[in-house]
Amino acid sequence: DAGVIQSPRHEVTEMGQEVTLRCKPISGHDYLFWYRQTMMRGLELLIYFNNNVPIDDSGMPEDRFSAKMPNASFSTLKIQPSEPRDSAVYFCASSFQGPSGYTFGSGTRLTVV
Amino acid sequence: AQSVSQHNHHVILSEAASLELGCNYSYGGTVNLFWYVQYPGQHLQLLLKYFSGDPLVKGIKGFEAEFIKSKFSFNLRKPSVQWSDTAEYFCAVNSNRDDKIIFGKGTRLHILP
Numbered sequence: 164d165a166g167v168i169q170s171p172r173h174e175v176t177e178m179g180q181e182v183t184l185r186c187k188p189i190s191g192h193d194y195l196f197w198y199r200q201t202m203m204r205g206l207e208l209l210i211y212f213n214n215n216v217p218i219d220d221s222g223m224p225e226d227r228f229s230a231k232m233p234n235a236s237f238s239t240l241k242i243q244p245s246e247p248r249d250s251a252v253y254f255c256a257s258s259f260q261g262p263s264g265y266t267f268g269s270g271t272r273l274t275v276v
Numbered sequence: 277a278q279s280v281s282q283h284n285h286h287v288i289l290s291e292a293a294s295l296e297l298g299c300n301y302s303y304g305g306t307v308n309l310f311w312y313v314q315y316p317g318q319h320l321q322l323l324l325k326y327f328s329g330d331p332l333v334k335g336i337k338g339f340e341a342e343f344i345k346s347k348f349s350f351n352l353r354k355p356s357v358q359w360s361d362t363a364e365y366f367c368a369v370n371s372n373r374d375d376k377i378i379f380g381k382g383t384r385l386h387i388l389p
Binding site: 205208213269 | 308318319327370374376378382
């Protein structure tokens with residue numbers, strides 16, 4: 164298995180632009196998590212899905228952030244409009260039947276200038 | 277809501293020194309506990325986890341952690357560190373009421389050769 168695949172690995176964008184981050188979970192995993200990592204805040208859970216349904220989005224910072232999971236093999240995290248304070252590494256993780264076996268992707272490093 | 281506190285933000289040790297990284301969590305109910313490691317430029321990987329049973333948990337690469345329920349602690353230990361252990365270490369907790377994992381802010385470990 165190729166693991167959790169995230170794209171792009173790096174994204175540099177100008178303030179105000181729309182940014183879309185993508186994640187392909189491990190086949191068969193029924194949970195998908197989006198985290199954001201910054202020096203100041205560490206790893207924050209943004210949102211997670213179970214069987215493609217959003218379960219908890221209380222960590223999504225603002226309405227500028229949205230996430231979708233149209234099918235079991237794909238999820239997106241969108242920021243519109245982006246701001247410099249959104250600069251961070253965004254990780255996607257997937258698991259089977261809950262938290263016992265999280266597998267993380269390699270992350271997307273987002274820089275908003 | 278559960279939270280995780282890691283006492284040391286940055287630890288520097290010489291090779292062969294013993295390691296103990298502190299972790300405390302706040303949640304009154306049943307918890308599952310984890311330690312993850314992030315090597316420079318890589319994604320998070322699971323070191324070890326505690327769900328139930330023996331409170332002394334052994335993980336990969338010679339790491340172990342002890343769950344002390346009365347102290348709400350789950351400290352990570354290794355008797356003799358190697359230069360290759362240089363990484364960031366994250367303690368994490370999951371309550372049995374939901375499926376999300378909450379991470380501490382991490383401890384950067386730097387091993388001097």
